Amino acid sequence: MDFDADRVRACYPALADGYAYLDGAAGTQLPDSVIEAMAGAYRAGLGNSGGAFPASLRSDVITAECRRAVADLTGGRPEGVILGPNMTTLTYRLARTLAAAWGPGDEVVVSRLDHDANVRPWVQAAAAVGAGVRWADVQLPGGELPLASFRHLISDRTRLVAVSAASNLIGTRPDVAGITALAHAAGALAYVDGVHATPHGPVDVRELGADFYATSAYKWSGPHVGAVVADPGLLESLAPDKLTPAPARVPDRFEQGTLPFADLAGVTAAVEHLASLAGLAAAGTRRQRILAGMAAAEAHEQGLFRVLLGGLDAMDHVTTYGKAARRTATAYFTVAGRTPRQVAEHLAGRKVNVSDGDNYAWELAGVLGLRDSGGAVRAGLVHYNDRSDVDRLLEAVAELDR
Numbered sequence: 001m002d003f004d005a006d007r008v009r010a011c012y013p014a015l016a017d018g019y020a021y022l023d024g025a026a027g028t029q030l031p032d033s034v035i036e037a038m039a040g041a042y043r044a045g046l047g048n049s050g051g052a053f054p055a056s057l058r059s060d061v062i063t064a065e066c067r068r069a070v071a072d073l074t075g076g077r078p079e080g081v082i083l084g085p086n087m088t089t090l091t092y093r094l095a096r097t098l099a100a101a102w103g104p105g106d107e108v109v110v111s112r113l114d115h116d117a118n119v120r121p122w123v124q125a126a127a128a129v130g131a132g133v134r135w136a137d138v139q140l141p142g143g144e145l146p147l148a149s150f151r152h153l154i155s156d157r158t159r160l161v162a163v164s165a166a167s168n169l170i171g172t173r174p175d176v177a178g179i180t181a182l183a184h185a186a187g188a189l190a191y192v193d194g195v196h197a198t199p200h201g202p203v204d205v206r207e208l209g210a211d212f213y214a215t216s217a218y219k220w221s222g223p224h225v226g227a228v229v230a231d232p233g234l235l236e237s238l239a240p241d242k243l244t245p246a247p248a249r250v251p252d253r254f255e256q257g258t259l260p261f262a263d264l265a266g267v268t269a270a271v272e273h274l275a276s277l278a279g280l281a282a283a284g285t286r287r288q289r290i291l292a293g294m295a296a297a298e299a300h301e302q303g304l305f306r307v308l309l310g311g312l313d314a315m316d317h318v319t320t321y322g323k324a325a326r327r328t329a330t331a332y333f334t335v336a337g338r339t340p341r342q343v344a345e346h347l348a349g350r351k352v353n354v355s356d357g358d359n360y361a362w363e364l365a366g367v368l369g370l371r372d373s374g375g376a377v378r379a380g381l382v383h384y385n386d387r388s389d390v391d392r393l394l395e396a397v398a399e400l401d402r
């Protein structure tokens with residue numbers, strides 16, 4: 001696999017500040033190409049959508065290109081790509097839309113592995129219409145979300161199953177294809193949270209069986225834009241709240257208000273960047289180059305992750321959480337005698353950026369027994385991290401053994 005970490009790192013101007021950016025799971029840095037694409041869109045002149053003049057046309061072209069790019073990244077169809085401010089907002093919107101067809105006796109299935117953005121919108125939407133909620137539990141100590149437990153939860157009452165493609169705390173990758181197959185066999189829809197999974201490997205929404213697949217560009221080298229990828233035919237059957245004069249066509253009718261056109265140009269550039277990660281070894285369509293690039297990124301991250309986890313697990317004063325068989329390169333750990341915030345502050349002093357807390361995986365932090373003690377420290381690898389980032393983190397954590 002051709003992955004040139006130095007070449008990739010040189011694309012990111014922010015990395016020149018000398019910090020080890022191990023906070024990618026909370027949001028990634030941007031390559032120059034993405035920054036330039038956004039600045040270039042503004043420089044060229046943008047108008048609002050639907051006008052009779054070139055600047056307006058440019059905005060419409062940018063939007064169409066962005067839908068194609070997100071479709072290439074996820075294996076979906078451009079006409080099914082809903083764009084919006086972030087995953088949380090889009091999920092609330094879709095939960096309200098879908099719940100309009102639910103009532104007493106219907107059920108949704110959510111999991112305790114998930115980020116709260118793929119839990120609370122469904123729990124609240126169900127409560128608003130008198131529908132029930134069933135919970136899929138995380139198995140300890142490994143942190144797996146077993147497929148078998150969904151067999152007991154999904155029934156002919158189930159309307160929707162919401163599940164994460166990867167945990168943003170401990171990296172667990174559940175058997176999403178197995179879970180969505182169970183949902184479909186029961187006549188239910190599957191809403192897959194791909195926010196944490198998308199930057200860590202190839203994605204194919206059809207293989208996953210995701211009726212909806214949510215992702216956020218700021219987790220994969222893009223700006224703050226969210227997207228939900230769905231089958232256009234399914235979207236045609238839904239009636240979201242919309243302003244009367246706003247477009248009625250799909251997917252536009254799910255997009256409330258004016259889109260951030262310059263940011264959308266940045267999203268397309270971010271997808272192009274991911275398509276370039278495998279270097280010259282990758283050829284073919286953009287989709288094929290993305291798959292090669294993300295496979296190369298995954299191999300790079302997993303190699304570093306073995307060093308990171310091995311190093312943390314070798315320290316007596318460190319406890320790591322999660323040991324799932326399939327997981328992203330995301331470490332979650334505590335240090336004896338220090339709060340997660342104290343550890344994060346110490347690491348910041350050593351020029352290492354990490355997250356601390358529950359990172360909104362509210363249920364999982366509770367299951368792990370960490371919710372009331374400030375959560376834990378999260379060090380997440382993405383494709384632009386290298387061995388020096390990992391070594392610096394390990395050296396700085398080792399210093400806390402005194």
Ligand SMILES: Cc1ncc(COP(=O)(O)O)c(C=O)c1O
Pocket residue numbers: 025026085086087088089115117118164166167168193194195196215216226
């Ligand atoms: C797994 C996961 N789901 C959902 C979200 C929420 O995404 P957004 O910030 O786009 O609303 C996050 C953000 O950290 C996340 O990690």
